[in-house]
Amino acid sequence: MPPSEFESRARVWVTETVDRLGFDRADDFYDVAVFHDLEFGEEKALLDQHRAWQKAKLDAGFGALDWPVEFGGADLGTEAAEAFARIENELCPLRPHELFSVTMHLIAPTIRLLGTDMQKRDFLPGMLRGDLLACQLFSEPGAGSDLANLATKAVRDGDDWVITGQKVWTSGAQFAEWGELIARTDPDQPKHAGMTAFLIPLDAPGVEIRPIRQMSGGSSFNEVFLDQVRIPDSLRLGEVGKGWSVALTTLAFEREGGSNTANVGGQFSQLVETARTLGRDGDPLVRDLLARVYLRQQLAHVDLLRDRQARDADAAPSAVGSVRKIQWVDKLTAVSRAARTILGRNLIADTGAKWTYGWNAHVLGAPGYSIAGGSDEIQRNIVAERLLGLPPEIRADRGLTWRESRNRTA
Template identity: 40%
Template sequence: MESDDMRDFAAEARRFLDAHVAKAPDRTAVTWGEGDDSMAYFSSLPPEEEREFVQRAREWQRIRYENGFGWITGPVEYGGRGLTPVHDLLYDAVESEYDVADTGVLSVIGLGMIGPTILAHAQPHIRDRWLPAMYRGDAIACQLFSEPGAGSDLASVATRAVREGEEWVLNGQKVWTSVAQHSQIGLALTRTNPDAPKHRGITAFLVPMDTPGVEVRPLRQMTGGADFNEVFLTDVRIPDDHRLGEVDGGWTVALTTLMNERATVGSEGVGPVGAALSPDHLSALMRATWTWDDRALRARLAELLVDALATEHLNARALRKLRGGVAPGPEMSVSKLMYGQNLTHAAHFVSDVLGPRIIADTGQWGTYAWTELLLATPALRILGGTEEIMKNILAERVLGLPKEPVTTAAKEVRS
């Protein structure tokens, strides 16, 4: 049963939203041939439109922050409300009914992953400087973790940090860095002790992205956009007070970020991506392409919708645990895994429904647009932890299955 506190909070959120934005159209109802048929997971906007998109996100985040909804679970001294994750989820549910700017460029990585890491590990004056700026929308943050030789095996990072007095000099290359082109701050993992076991010789730093020696190069994706980047660090000098945690203690910092990453990625979306799993949308597509009578395709559609429904119930169970004051267990890891798999299965199902129409634009509404999601599916199986890594974690740590045989070096990483 919903408490009086939750009802009051939801009513407050609605008053705030009613005062600033309009109600959103029904995103689940499908009228074939009407509206935008985009199925993009990643942005492919021209540069000028992308800058306007980011600016709208900043402005809406600032309005949220100034009205007490910018960091609902955050400490009051940084502009937060000091409320529970359940209040945060309740606000998201209420806001989904309104036509607001998409703030994913700020929230998915910066506010969802890096903000909590700064709160947990930064020095007080660094928290004072960056946390209000991030949650007010003034600063965007990126995650400088992956490297050409260190993706899933994050403990193999080779970017070096060498101490010189009260500064550190960073040299190396990061890759697949989302939103780096818009960011003011980055959280970097570096190698500070090459003689220590891999995960014990890492130190984490906050890197202002305008520091001399930081170069961001976009990576063009086959979807047409450039959401990811390479970031080169050449003799980048960082003050020691921008270090997070202890010297050679960066693995603990990284785990804080990664735990928040699982929860952030592991949820079904709304809008174009959410429509990919909408029964109304998929059945309308089959009727429009004269494939509704294909029994094999209808059986696959049923399997797809059952998986989506199961994931929805899994997320609901995690929410019930939060309401009861219990931290979710493996639900978020399973949800993250299913999120990528469900969208991948949906894209492949639609490609079989459409046939040649998904690779050649006939001008027909709601057909070729699915190419945007289909081309994004390889990334969905990698971002936030590869499917293979997630399956190993769930098999070994949740189901208690025997560990996969690994080398001595890999054993050090898992310890």
């Protein structure tokens, strides 16, 4: 099928704009890392490039193709957005950054769905231009994979809320201006019912951000400490006590965001090139592993088509996103296994050979996504209970308030 007029125009614009902005087009550009291994200055420079790219896209009408015009989008639908994303992935050499993805594809859509008119007016234009970046303040050290067990508290004080607690594994917090935070506002309700969501400025007094060094080398994750942080009620996102619904909305966007993570962590074509470089492309075991990766990559494409149908029907995010999350992690695992088999000892020794040692960052980072965005076990529970109609798993805290359940386990 010949390219559409839109795709031809997009290709010309991307090519010319990449040159105008001075992005590196080096032929040996190659990055299969799952998480960044960059120093602070390098990571900030990458984000600055993303900001410039997003502004250029929005000014040219390519920045929010499937968003309604009233929010600054082009209202061209998901097909145009996905076509542009394919062209962008092919021709723009910018490495992805999770903070940008979280802002554009998780938090901005959540505000669009659940925010007040004032919040939409104050946040969405800046987020769509890349001027405001926002992170998720969900996970906590004491909650593990049970997000609903969080302990960060928000206490009402007149027209304000005072927030105290700790968040962890927060990607990009050291570069973000805002965070979407879920806090406990009523400990005497069941744990899923006593939470409220907020939008919190990360330069507010009482906020402290500490980067965490990852085993892959980078520090893209952070701990965020909140000590009596005061924010106005106008920054509450959704109704009081409905924070769990807000969190589920954001997490559903995360699990449905296949097009935003499609090029994270290495692709079939890169594995094939690595195998050819090392003379392993004729090995039957290697060929079998490559076929498995190829199959999972094609399944991911089918997932994108299903996503498009759901978005075109204006359907809210659903538990089907958990299926996609499981499949995407399965693909990352298949890529990692193939890389280990192809490379052998080349995986742990940087000999300078092209297409080899870089896979080390993939193998070290891939296991993280079996936890990020909800662990594999949580995703399978969601699929079992909400899609297959299986009985819910037995919970010792069923019928108890959050305070009662905490006292029982203390």
